[in-house]
Amino acid sequence: MDKDRLDQIKQDFQEQINKIGNIKELDTLRVQFLGKKGVMTQFMKGMGKLSKAERPIIGKKANEIRTEIQESLEKVKNDIEKKMLEARLEKEKIDVTLPGRTCHCGVHHPLNIVTSELEDIFLGMGFSIVDGPEIEWVKYNFDDLNMPKDHSSRDKQESFYYRDDIVLRTQTSPVQVRTMRAQKPPLRIISPGRVYRSDEIDATHSPVFHQMEGLVIDKGIAMSDLKGTMDLFAKKLFGNKTKTKFRPHQFYFTEPSAEMDVTCFKCGGVGCPVCDNSGWVELLGCGMVHPNVLRACGIDPNEYSGFAFGLGLDRIALTKYGISDLRLLFENDARFLSQFN
Numbered sequence: 001m002d003k004d005r006l007d008q009i010k011q012d013f014q015e016q017i018n019k020i021g022n023i024k025e026l027d028t029l030r031v032q033f034l035g036k037k038g039v040m041t042q043f044m045k046g047m048g049k050l051s052k053a054e055r056p057i058i059g060k061k062a063n064e065i066r067t068e069i070q071e072s073l074e075k076v077k078n079d080i081e082k083k084m085l086e087a088r089l090e091k092e093k094i095d096v097t098l099p100g101r102t103c104h105c106g107v108h109h110p111l112n113i114v115t116s117e118l119e120d121i122f123l124g125m126g127f128s129i130v131d132g133p134e135i136e137w138v139k140y141n142f143d144d145l146n147m148p149k150d151h152s153s154r155d156k157q158e159s160f161y162y163r164d165d166i167v168l169r170t171q172t173s174p175v176q177v178r179t180m181r182a183q184k185p186p187l188r189i190i191s192p193g194r195v196y197r198s199d200e201i202d203a204t205h206s207p208v209f210h211q212m213e214g215l216v217i218d219k220g221i222a223m224s225d226l227k228g229t230m231d232l233f234a235k236k237l238f239g240n241k242t243k244t245k246f247r248p249h250q251f252y253f254t255e256p257s258a259e260m261d262v263t264c265f266k267c268g269g270v271g272c273p274v275c276d277n278s279g280w281v282e283l284l285g286c287g288m289v290h291p292n293v294l295r296a297c298g299i300d301p302n303e304y305s306g307f308a309f310g311l312g313l314d315r316i317a318l319t320k321y322g323i324s325d326l327r328l329l330f331e332n333d334a335r336f337l338s339q340f341n
């Protein structure tokens, strides 16, 4: 218990602090020297045994050394923290000169482009867009549309049945039924959507494809309204020079029924590969809504009449973009899809 002991403590401390590499080691060292049971504390506790003469001298020296130790610990702590901060800043350095990450912007699917275009045209003519379920009552998909009980499309081989009375809709026409049941005329709607038929997949067929349905019901609607509307639609879609022609056809839900052809938008009617050299391209089916359909949907055919039309969206997309294989629309190949910018 003397000056030498104090010098020894100081020397020990100095040796050890030089080896300190991190805050944890530093803390252990602090406890070892300044803690309650630490070397310095023990030394000071033992000072009571010193003589009166020695006590102030040794006490002063002890205080000095304790302060030195404290300051030294503090300084090393600051050094370590500074180094840690520098290391962190170095690690988190941002190189503002690096090129930014390119953001790959998606494009619209050709089918959606065509659908939006058709929607725009019909919205402009005062139609509204309605949606229908893809899982449909057989009643709405067939019965109420005046389809005969023995029609081939009702066959279990032709359509995807969930139950005897529920089928994946084979056409968008059941949306007509739903609309007439839900709303009072006048009605002016289109309804684009997915439809299902049990077809093998090839270049022109797919079990899933897309149609757009149209329906107009009001008092005094005549075939001339149908022809005028469809002709205007064709001109808006393919250009003002487009001509239309109506060929008689048969659909169960319309009477009379027709298919409408348009002059080929590629060659203008001269004849080219797109139109098989005929100058005409078939665009849609249409007709005056059959009285049986009106009645099935709660509309009095003596008071109201209307027309309906249906077209294949996939076919329009294929013709418009000169795509030779329907499967390309459904394969989600980005190399193909990214072309429709």
Ligand code: DAH
Residues within 6 Å of the ligand: 170, 171, 172, 173, 213, 214, 251, 253, 254, 284, 285, 286, 287, 308, 309, 310, 311
């Ligand atoms: N639903 C018909 C089909 O899938 C298309 C169609 C034709 C719809 C004439 C109509 C229509 O509304 O009037 O072939």
